[in-house]
Amino acid sequence: MNSSERMAPEQVARLALAITATAEVLGQSLTADAAEMMAGDLAEYPAEVVAGALKACRRELVGKLTLAAILQRVQAADGRPGKDEAWAIAMNTNDEFETVVLTDEIQLALAAAKPVLDAGDKVGARMAFISAYERFVGQAREDAKPVNWHVSVGFDASRRIQAVTKAVEMKRIPQERGRLYLADLSVTPVTEDGRAVVALLTGEVARPSPKLRAKLAAVKTSMLEMQSASAKRKDEMRIEAANELADRRAMLVQQAKELEAMRAAQ
Structure with a gap:
């Protein structure tokens, strides 16, 4: 402030x-x-x-x-969550499909706890997170800084809308900013082919063009292959998912470093 x-x-x-x-x-x-x-x-x-x-x-x-x-x-009354809720919010970032609305202090504390979390020590990571979170919150309150909620976007489009809508309802994001987020995150297919792509995922009936029909058939075949994938392929898929999660964590850590640098410069 x-x-x-x-x-x-x-x-x-x-x-x-x-x-x-x-x-x-x-x-x-x-x-x-x-x-x-x-x-x-x-x-x-x-x-x-x-x-x-x-x-x-x-x-x-x-x-x-x-x-x-x-x-x-x-x-x-400043709107910052308690340490237990903050930890639960931080853990939601483990799911790369989940859109997470978090505060600056949660992001900074998560970056501080990342080495312990990456080592597989969840109990130690929680302790490190809470210690860092309380330190960052204490400093922010001492400086009378208002809480700042921001969105870490996941891959699942429906979860993006749910997360932002809930954040607006909880008054963590102003309604106007929430509408802007939803406008950026929501893409409504307006063509018949676009609706056909959605239909592949939702089971709705649609009439794709012959060209897109061939592409959808290839996608469907690929999905069936993944369902019957060998143990080796499933292991590869798990590794790919782990790499995607690591990339998301790395991005959050980089953002936290930039945020800490901006705070230090103020």
Whole structure:
């Protein structure tokens, strides 16, 4: 969050009064200077988020009102998932067909845990991921950076639409950006041949041209051959799938390195 988004002076003054009133509700006497200092420290966060944090403090705290208690609730409202949900999201990138919506911190932590994950130690990879994730989230919150969700596109077109739609419903992606993603990821076949290609996958009836009919027959034959592939060929297919997954992970790691470099330059 940049300085232009800081609260206006009149908002900071109202916040100081709200902090004083909250302390009184909790049975605490707070000086005007202390309240103003706390308000100044909280001024870089959205006013409505801080107001919500103060409300949560009034309901939840049984001791004194502290800046740390307010910040804890402010930061919890920033939209970043907890460490367990973040790990589950990161593991979805193991499926190259899956479209994954993840935060900058998840991507950075996944890159940090990749060597352990590649070694086959999933328990150790989870520990390394969580340690790195909490560090990156802590730094982002200290810098008052808003959460940034972005899309890692998988091969399955239907899953792309589902992932983006869910992210919009969960308000992780703004509706306008979600519409742009869907426009980029959705391709509707408009020709008879295009519909015939879809029909091969969906089982719908279509009338392909003679030229495309021959191509579809070749594809169907190839699919049947794959179904009856030898053990050796199936092993080769598994290796090919593993290589594709490695390529996806490598791309995510490269993006994470670029993201970390941009953060360091800020």
